[in-house]
Amino acid sequence: MTETLNQNEANWESQSLKDFSEKAYLDYSMYVVLDRALPHVGDGLKPVQRRIVYAMSELGLTAAAKPKKSARTIGDVLGKYHPHGDSACYEAMVIMAQPFGYRYPLVDGQGNWGSPDDPKSFAAMRYTEARLAPYAGVLLSELGQGTVDWGPNFDGTMEEPEVLPARLPNVLLNGTTGIAVGMATDIPPHNLREVASACVRLLENSRTPLEELCEYIQGPDYPTEAEIITSREDIRKVYETGNGSIRMRAAWNKEEGEIVITGLPHHTSGSKVLEQIAEQMRQKKLPLVADLRDESDHENPVRLVVVPRSNRVDSEQLMNHLFATTDLERNYRVNLNVIGLDGRPRVRNLKELLSEWLQFRLQTVTRRLQHRLGKVQARLHVLEGLLVAYLNIDEVIQIIRDEDQPKPVLMKRFGLSDHQAEAILELKLRHLAKLEEMKIRGEQDELEAERQKLEKTLGSPQRMKTLIKKEILADAERYGDDRRSPIVSRSAAKPLDETDLVPSEPVTVVLSKRGLARAAKGHDVDPVGLNYKSGDGYLASAQGRSNQLAVFMDSTGRSYTVPTHTLPSARGQGEPLSARVNPPDGAEFAGVMIGQEDDRWLLVTDQGHGFVCRLGDMYSRNRKGKAVLTVPKGAQVLPPTPVVDPEHDWIAVAGSEGHFLTFPLVDLPELSRGKGNKLMGIPPKRLKAGEERVVAATAFDEADSLVLYSGQRYKRLSPTELEEYVGERGRRGYKLPQGWRKVDDLVPQARLSGK
Template identity: 40%
Template sequence: MAEITDTPDMDGNISREPLSRAIGDRYLQYALSTIMHRALPDARDGLKPVHRRILFAMRGLRLDPNGAFRKCAKIVGEVMGNYHPHGDQAIYDALARLAQDFNVRYPLVDGQGNFGNVDGDNPAAQRYTEARLAAVAAAMMEGLAENAVDFRPNYDGSEEEPEVLPAAFPNLLANGSSGIAVGMATNIPPHNVGEVIDAALYLIKTPNAGIDKLTEFIPGPDFPTGGTIVEPPAAIREAYATGRGAFRLRSVWQREELGRGQWQIVVTEIPYQVQKSKLIERIAELINSKKLPILADIRDESAEDIRIVLEPKARTVDPATLMEALFRQTDLETRFSLNMNVLIDGRTPQVCSLRDVLRAFLDHRRDVLVRRSRHRMEKIDRRLEVLEGYIVAFLNLDRVIEIIRTEDEPKPVLMAEFELTDVQAEAILNMRLRSLRKLEEMELRKERDDLIAERAELEDLLGSEELQWSRIADQLRETRKEFGAPAKYKGITAAESLADLKRTDGADYPTTARRSGFADAPEAAEVPLEAMIEREPITVVCSQMGWIRAMKGHIALDTEMKFKDGDGPRFIFHAETTDKLVLFGTNGRFYTLAASNLPGGRGMGEPVRLMIDLPNEAEIVALFAHDATRKLLVASTAGDGFVVPEADIVAQTRSGKQALNVRDAKAAVCRPVGGDHVAVVGENRKVLIFPLDELPEMARGKGVRLQKYKDGGLSDAMTFTLAEGLSWKDPAGRTRTETELGDYLGKRAGSGRMAPRGFPRNNKF
């Protein structure tokens, strides 16, 4: 049975309803409030409510682009007290972000003071900073006093605020937006306003334009901090078509020669929203942990512009290899996710394509144009009415003066005698004496004629959709002229510096020229392991119970070492930190370990089963340093085996790579191939020798029969050179070499003969 809760309404009356319904209704209200009034931007002006209220409050304070600055504390108080009843710090954070040119492509607020920096430092307190509207923000609010948009009461009904701004500037795409709502989020990158307006103009001309054509005008985002976009064009088109996707963004770097063969790498642009200080800390960590030994040092020489200097370990280092390693391990390369989730008409959240958001902006501009035109017509009509009254008064000036002087109530007499309206009579009575001159009549007639002509134009405009779109196109061209890149700079890449633009033209376009360039997506080339790890000698030690460690340096292999109680040595060999180690298990799988990841030799090491997925029932057959030029002989206890190239056994995952298929048997042998013959010994102590070329070479399989057994199975196998003889250690520990091996020679898969006297009792060569 559902739990019942008592719910009081606004008047204090209590109603009873199930708890689940009460919670559901209230959570839905909270979710809708977050989606519509906090987290998602409006597709028409690209603003969230807090940003819109900040700009509107600054307009009310008369903080015009050419006016004086005011303390941000005053602005925050105005916003919080009249429009946005939330925390002052949240409002100030939003205000400060609108002034940060490294966060906003076209800042809407002109800040004075410390508003933070690309290092990640916070802005100064609001009592220390000052702000005013930027020219872009003024364009966003052009027409607010002309009934361009609807207004609604503020939170307490004492003021009115706009539901949306007129937005002569395409802010949604130009500055982007990001936010997290309930069950949905948005993330839109900034773009170049010149390119956005070009695409909008083309969409006006060709309403059915497809995404392929629009991306010719908008090839991709244009981030405030520059960088190089390396996402394939096809992926960018797909992202713009669906409203979801991602863009790979890389830092811009160059090799700087120092003379005498010395050089350094200088990073001049970093990806969007990456904090420079944390980026440098991350690279310094790689240097200190010796995970990038080809990089010697990093310095931050940034002033107004970014300049991060990377010093290589040696002049022989390949700069491209160094940067690829850094791109993989640091935020010198990032992915910016696209999720174009916006509010359509301020109400409906929807993931839109590039064409959808352009269409929403253009439809809004048309609605603004129509409303402003009608508002202007109403003002013209009211003014014409007054002008007609003035002209009547001038034509009958003596009589009008006589009525005003003699009548106690001149207004009704004027209305009756000259057929004037109430508005006209009131205007005549309020007219100043200095206006009663001949020249004024001529000016009134001229003003009336001009207004009649303007009204006729407005009537034509409101009656023709074609004229409306033509006017919108003209307005967009004016916006592009003021804020967008000139045509001669269209399509510049990041390689063309702004300094060159200033030098050739004498004009400065720091906010208009494209900052983010494009490059072909680099292939996912494998960065050499040597570039990631410092090359040092080590001695690998693995115990019988599978505990593995790496001792520094090449120590003597017969050195006595400590092991856990009941454990002892199993494998010990020399290697280097750049080596790959290969482990072969009785399940027939090869596992790969990085020597650089082995635990140090101070303790007892770690179980190798924690590093790879070696089953508990499987044992270790062999452990050695990988050599891609070698071949290996592998064999099972059933007597089957083959030769496998060592280059084919490297595993990329913890689960290893299957090579020798074993069903009712176990893998027993894994030895390097060397020589021309194979020697096999079974558990029955019979030895068989046959030519190596009788074994196939393969990457995976069961193999072929090496030796035949009636009972028991294979004990050991190895390859050797027949002319040099076969060697083993006798029970006394002396090495014995047998050269008379004719009795043991035979065909592969034979039974063999009993081992000679002195052969080891463990049946191992």
């Protein structure tokens, strides 16, 4: 023997580090998989959960008992069954007691057991008390009836059940999560009534297809009123493969113009959601929201109020944005990985999982009935011996009085077994009355009828199925409830663009000569009369909406895009655009545009070239802008002007020497970038020498008047008067009347309110 031990020790010492490490790691991996992280298909519990429930039952902490300190339970669990850390064990117990975390809690806790906002805010185990919840009876009621195998605890001093005899598929009802070595499990909770119906259907017909089972089990059912928005087709695929994901979205409604959130996704903190929304408000990324309130209380566990800035805010769009950017919408992984009846972990689909549990249930009920049958037969055997004793009471008494060892004598005289003789010898004198004989015969009849019933049930697969079906339906009636998580197919939410989040209000964007920009509320603003810094003044303005993008053009023909709502108020003197964008060195800003993407604008240089451009073609996300208008050397960019009707508008061009020309807008091309075509013909020599330039150009309606500005004076040209200056595009034009040949600006009468 000693030689064998020495040889084994020598073999162990001579192992290579690779072999030893590999075996040690595999042993550890199997231990984590089978004894810590994954649930068993039978009772749906991990070992620590099973040991907590069993220890509480051994302490007599049933649903009807007085609760005891949690430390007492944890002490028993650690000392007898689960030699691990007390904090991890207590946390496992807490999770089974939290109604917002467990669909059907196994533990009934008293004291502070955490809250939905902070599930880990529970009190220490020395302060809380606990007992088993009524639902725990589903796992424990058949434990002492020979239904499951028992094994030694960690030190071999006592035995513990290897699995609990669950009467319902708890593995699906409460679900579980766990991370092992190289594998994990994520099983969502389900509704008891739905799962029970599917089990009954599978009992009636084992060939029921998974599609039909999905008609009974619509999807997971979390302990929250939030919506499951995954489509039924995607849910079916999850059940078909055992892998996938489920998406949940908060439930909400409108009350007096306010948005009230009444249900949060599983394991979502209301305070964290409010922090996420408040952070967006602090960063000015959520101007649609004016206020937040948490009105949750005992009667309303979840009641978060979001107050929109105005009644014009689209609540659906706002909530879709919040769903996409906060925990109001979350994704939950599904991985139906459990330890099967063969002791091996494997991912199963829904039908396989239910079928294997029904197989477990069939084995459990068979063992229960066989155990009961053995008890009945043993009792009938004893009753037969007692009846013999009553029929021969005098002779039995005589033998007991006269014999030193009456047991073998009784066995030989009346043909009794050892158990029968022992039962006779243990009879009390008061049980020798005549009435006891009648009780024995009555008990015999009852037990005989029970024996026949048990044998018939055990001998008939159909009777077994019927019995299991009745028990499942009875438990479903007792513990079942309505679905809490409604299933509503919706597409995943997407965040809104920054401009979509801004309320649409009329604004006037004003640009100064030094490149300072600001936004004034409304369109009835006099941009020239605003307050400017010393040495600065009005350059250009444009009217639009606060949720639109403002496009600024510089002297090099580059365009820059700035969200209008981010511009400072017109109460101040503006903010330098150079702080928002990076124009080339020496460039100055020449104009501002705002409107819809499809709006057209007239872009012109003072050398008389230009074209019509869509506003959307000038958008740029780059701080360095986008090259749109090609500016010849020595040329300047004139302020862009809006085009109202590209098909019918006209263009008016004024030169520095008093020439004036109008022609149809359709004669000018629409481009996304470039130099454009010639609007007014200026002699090349005069143009090159800088002696003559285009000083103003605008688009106007043919039925509109045009106002010519010359210093502080202005002259209005009616549509009839404008006909005198109609010519071909690219011509020199016609001379204006004496005294009006120094034009500073051209403004259509329809836009005069903006001056």
